[in-house]
Amino acid sequence: MGFSEHLAALLRQDPKARAVQHDGGWFPWGEAAGVAGGVDKLLTAARLGAGATVGLVMRERPWSVAGFYALLATRRATLMFSGRQPDAALAQDIATLRPAALIADAEDWRREALVAEARAAGVLGIALTHDPAEPVRLVASLEQPGPGPHHALPDGCAVTMLTSGTTGPAKRIPVWYDELDARQAKGRPSSGVAINALPLYNMGGIFGLVDAVVRSRPVSIMERFDVRRWAELIREHKPKQTGSPPSVLRMVLDADIPPDYFASVESHVTASAPLDVQVAKEFERRYGVACFQGWGATEMKGSATGWGPEDRTAFKEAKLGSCGRALPGVELRIVDPDTAAPCPVGVDGRIEVWRADFPGDDHWMTTNDLGHVDEDGFLWVKGRLDDVIIRGGLKVDPKDVDDALREHPGVAEAVTVGIPDERLGEAPVTAIVAAGEAPDEQQLIEWLRERLPAYKVPIRIVAVDQIPRNPMMKVERRTLRTMLQDRLV
Numbered sequence: 225m226g227f228s229e230h231l232a233a234l235l236r237q238d239p240k241a242r243a244v245q246h247d248g249g250w251f252p253w254g255e256a257a258g259v260a261g262g263v264d265k266l267l268t269a270a271r272l273g274a275g276a277t278v279g280l281v282m283r284e285r286p287w288s289v290a291g292f293y294a295l296l297a298t299r300r301a302t303l304m305f306s307g308r309q310p311d312a313a314l315a316q317d318i319a320t321l322r323p324a325a326l327i328a329d330a331e332d333w334r335r336e337a338l339v340a341e342a343r344a345a346g347v348l349g350i351a352l353t354h355d356p357a358e359p360v361r362l363v364a365s366l367e368q369p370g371p372g373p374h375h376a377l378p379d380g381c382a383v384t385m386l387t388s389g390t391t392g393p394a395k396r397i398p399v400w401y402d403e404l405d406a407r408q409a410k411g412r413p414s415s416g417v418a419i420n421a422l423p424l425y426n427m428g429g430i431f432g433l434v435d436a437v438v439r440s441r442p443v444s445i446m447e448r449f450d451v452r453r454w455a456e457l458i459r460e461h462k463p464k465q466t467g468s469p470p471s472v473l474r475m476v477l478d479a480d481i482p483p484d485y486f487a488s489v490e491s492h493v494t495a496s497a498p499l500d501v502q503v504a505k506e507f508e509r510r511y512g513v514a515c516f517q518g519w520g521a522t523e524m525k526g527s528a529t530g531w532g533p534e535d536r537t538a539f540k541e542a543k544l545g546s547c548g549r550a551l552p553g554v555e556l557r558i559v560d561p562d563t564a565a566p567c568p569v570g571v572d573g574r575i576e577v578w579r580a581d582f583p584g585d586d587h588w589m590t591t592n593d594l595g596h597v598d599e600d601g602f603l604w605v606k607g608r609l610d611d612v613i614i615r616g617g618l619k620v621d622p623k624d625v626d627d628a629l630r631e632h633p634g635v636a637e638a639v640t641v642g643i644p645d646e647r648l649g650e651a652p653v654t655a656i657v658a659a660g661e662a663p664d665e666q667q668l669i670e671w672l673r674e675r676l677p678a679y680k681v682p683i684r685i686v687a688v689d690q691i692p693r694n695p696m697m698k699v700e701r702r703t704l705r706t707m708l709q710d711r712l713v
Contacts (some may be wrong), residue, residue, distance in 0.1 A: 227404035231437050232297040244286035245444035251286035259290035262360035274299040277377045279323035281332050282425040283307035284447040287352040291327045301377040306425045315341040324374040333363050346370015385427050387522040397522050411438035417461040418443045427522040451475040455485045462488035469617025470494040471648050473507045486511045496617040501545040519547035528554045528577050529603050546602040572596045613642035613650050618679045620652050628675045634663035641705045652682040653708050662687040
C-alpha cells in the first residue's frame with residue numbers, strides 16, 4: 225500500500241478516532257474526512273484531479289492539516305504558502321505563482337489583498353470554515369478557475385517545502401510521491417502521539433505530518449510556540465525522545481519547568497542552529513535528559529548527520545556540541561571556501577555533502593555552512609559562510625531587513641547584523657544612516673512589522689553617522705557588530 229492509499233484508509237477509519245490535537249482539544253478523523261471529501265469534490269468539479277497543482281495557505285490548525293491530507297490522499301501536488309506571512313507578501317506570492325486553486329482558512333480569505341490577487345490570477349478559492357456541517361465552501365467571486373496560465377508542479381510532485389530563506393527569498397523544494405511511498409513501505413504503526421511544535425509549511429513540520437501518517441499516529445500541533453504548553457504536551461504524551469531548535473533548551477530553563485514534565489524523556493535532539501554546550505549540560509543536570517545535535521537542510525530533505533546508539537554511549541561527553549557522524553548513505557567533505565581544495569582533518573572549511581539521490585551528475589551538494597570533520601568522523605559546525613542570522617532556529621537574511629528599511633523615505637542606508645542573545649542564540653540589530661533627520665526607532669520597527677515575519681524584525685534599530693567599510697567599500701560587519709554591541713550595553 226502506497227502513502228496516499230494508506231492516508232485514504234486513515235480518513236475512512238473510526239470517525240471518532242483522534243487525528244489532530246490543537247488548543248487543548250482533539251480534532252477527530254471524521255471531521256478530517258469531512259474536510260478532505262469536501263475539498264476533493266470542489267476540485268474534481270473544477271477538473272483539477274490527480275496531479276493538479278493546488279495552493280495551500282498552511283496554518284498550524286487542524287483544518288489546514290486536513291486540507292493538506294485531502295491533497296496528499298488524492299495524489300494532487302501541494303504548492304505550499306505560509307499563513308504567517310504579512311498580507312502584502314502573501315498576496316505577492318499568489319500573484320507570482322498563480323495556482324489554479326487555493327485552499328485557505330476562512331480567516332485568510334478576509335485579507336483583501338489576497339482576494340484581489342487571487343481574483344486577478346484566476347484562482348479557484350476554497351475556504352476552510354471550521355464548521356463540521358459545511359467544512360469547506362467556495363469563496364465568493366472565486367468560484368471557478370480562470371483561463372490561466374497557472375503554475376504547474378512537475379509530475380509526481382507531492383508538495384513543495386519552503387526553506388527559511390538562507391541566502392535570499394525562500395525557495396520551494398519538491399518532495400515526490402515516490403519518496404513518500406518509500407517512507408510508507410519502511411514504516412510501521414506505532415503508539416503514542418507525535419508532538420509537532422514546528423511551523424507546518426517547512427521541512428520539520430511537513431515531515432512531522434508525513435511521519436505521523438506513515439506510523440498511523442495522531443499528531444499534536446501548536447499555533448504559536450509556547451514553551452510551557454510544549455512541556456505540558458511532553459508530560460501528557462510521555463515521549464522517549466524530543467526535539468527542537470537549541471534555543472528551546474534555554475527557554476525551558478528560564479521558565480523553570482519542573483523536572484517531572486520530562487520524566488519520560490531519555491534524549492533530546494536539536495538542529496537548525498548551533499548547540500550551546502553549557503546550556504546542554506545545564507539542561508541535562510536539571511532534567512536528566514542528554515542532548516544531541518543533528519545537521520541537515522531543507523534541500524537535503526532531512527538530516528545528513530546524527531548520533532547512533534553506540535556513539536551516544538561512547539562519545540557523549542567528548543563530542544558534545546558536535547553534530548554527530550554522517551548517516552548511512554551520506555558522505556561529508558570539507559573544502560577551502562575560495563579554492564575548493566580539500567581541507568585537512570580538523571580544519572574548518574565549507575561543508576559539502578554527498579548522497580546518491582542528490583541532483584547533479586556527481587550528487588555532491590554545496591552548503592554555506594562552515595565547519596570541520598574531526599579524526600573520529602564527527603562534524604563540528606562553526607557558523608555560516610554567509611551573513612545569515614540564526615534567531616532561535618529561524619534564519620534571518622539581513623538583506624530582507626535592509627531592503628525593507630531602505631524603502632522608508634527617512635532611511636538612506638541600512639545594515640543588519642546578528643549579536644549574541646542568551647535566549648535565542650542570535651538576534652538581529654540594524655544600523656541605519658538617516659536621510660535627513662533620523663526617523664523614530666519605534667516607527668521603523670512598525671514599518672518592518674507590516675512587511676516582514678515577526679522573527680525577522682530586529683530587536684533594535686540604531687542611527688549611526690556612517691557604516692564602517694573596508695578599502696574595497698565592503699561593509700566591515702565585525703566592526704559594525706562590535707560598535708552596535710557597545711552602543712546597546
